[in-house]
Amino acid sequence: MLKAYKFRLFPTKTQRSKMERTLDLCRWVYNQTLAYRKDAWEKEGRSTSKYETNNLLPNWKVEKPDLNEVFSQVLQNTQERVDLALKAFFRRVKAGEKPGYPRFRGSGWYDSFTYPQFGFKLLCGKLRLSKIGDIKIKLHRPIEGKIKRLTVRRSSTGKWFACFTVEIDDPPKPPWKDGLSVGIDVGLESFATISNGEKIGNPRFFRSDETALAKAQRRLSKCAKGTSQRRAAVKVVQRVHERIANRRYNFAHQMSNQLVSKYGLIVFEDLNIKNMLKNHCVAKSISDAAWRMLVTTTSYKAESAGSKVVLVDPRNTSQLCSRCGVKVPKSLSDRVHECTQCGLVMDRDENAAINILRLGMQSLRKSDRSPSL
Structure with a gap:
């Protein structure tokens, strides 16, 4: 290893x-x-x-x-x-x-x-x-x-x-942790919504430093090429980008550590982020959120923590009712799930997180499931 x-x-x-x-x-x-x-x-x-x-x-x-x-x-x-x-x-x-x-x-x-x-x-x-x-x-x-x-x-x-x-020598794989199972729906309004109703705020690291970055880039654009002033201005822009990247990296590691220490089964959506970035209205916000970094850090930490990470198909996870399974069409602006069949009313992202957890449980073989699950 x-x-x-x-x-x-x-x-x-x-x-x-x-x-x-x-x-x-x-x-x-x-x-x-x-x-x-x-x-x-x-x-x-x-x-x-x-x-x-x-x-x-x-x-x-x-x-x-x-x-x-x-x-x-x-x-x-x-x-x-x-x-x-x-x-x-x-x-x-x-x-x-x-x-x-x-x-x-x-x-x-x-x-x-x-x-x-x-x-x-x-x-x-x-x-x-x-x-x-x-x-x-x-x-x-x-x-x-x-x-x-x-x-x-x-x-x-x-x-x-x-x-x-x-x-290093391959350590003995720890037994599957007898813990809680959780589905996680990532988003932009909230960085993540957990199937138990907990929401994790979106820190928006790039957005918070966007003003400082714009100021540094304006100073850079006024410097003549090849001058010492331009080289110094380039360093300032690079430091702002480095600060943003470090904060995002630290946030992903802290959150992934909390997940693997608390939950035995963690289910994410298998998002095609490359295609999602083609929507220029939300491309900057999606890149700032760095969902893939969270999935990656959680996956490799789960191996040594005794947890399991499962990726599921994201289709219709926001549209289906988590109680009766009826499809309830809704646009991105609709933030509340209201089922006309069973009358369930709850937060849209929480409903999606519950559906994600259900799909993750279904994808596991019965012999692979932890007793507590």
Whole structure:
């Protein structure tokens, strides 16, 4: 079982320069590798492998001695990224999609490098990177398991992070928790409505910082390109976006932790958010809500918490009556469910959440159900 750990790095000015230089050289290797494989196909009609491009590195190091400043396996991993990008492109083509061909990376558009096996070591409060040095690292929690890979990433605001991929023994799967079952209907007016009637407010992180973002973008638009003032204005815009993303990420983790600690069965709708974003009237609000992030974080936490997450078909969950099953058509503006058959009157989202829970229960085999369910 693989697990990821992410820690903040605090490099010195000299170390930061070396890391920036490493990113630039990796970007050069990426573009050269992509150009070589592209030309081989277009001019000679042959496909090249990752190992063929690995054999080009010694000659490139002779032509460009600066490449010796980078650990050899880091450069090989850069070529592996090209290989993965091309494989993903052809896989999507065969599937009938219309993907874009892998693009060359411009200056500033390459933000991470990877040590796939060796070249790094954790010391007392330091991370030793080959060709770079000992960098101060904030180890806010212990690392459990065997470290297999390290990726050093630079954020848009210039912060550096170390991301460790760790291999651990598969822990025994906990028994299904004898807890409550719950259906969750996500929305825009309320972020989520639970089948027990509880509502979770929509924090609207982007909307709350939209004024500050607009102000920063106006200042950016007035700065001439290529000036130091424009670079500083870009940093301000990036910090606002980073603050919004961090708040949204923290909210999703807190909410998912509460769900898996309280409920044994958690049922969500399997929403096609990509299609929903085509409605430009609500696309910004849907993106701001980040429903998929909640489902993802809840799913992987449930595996180790003894809970179970089920996704169900969202069709007609808002239209059907949760008591008698009669279809009661209603528009988005209708916020109250009123059944003409059985007389049930309740909140529209709560009615949908109850239907979601019912579908989740029906999708489980009898042998898979917890005794308490």
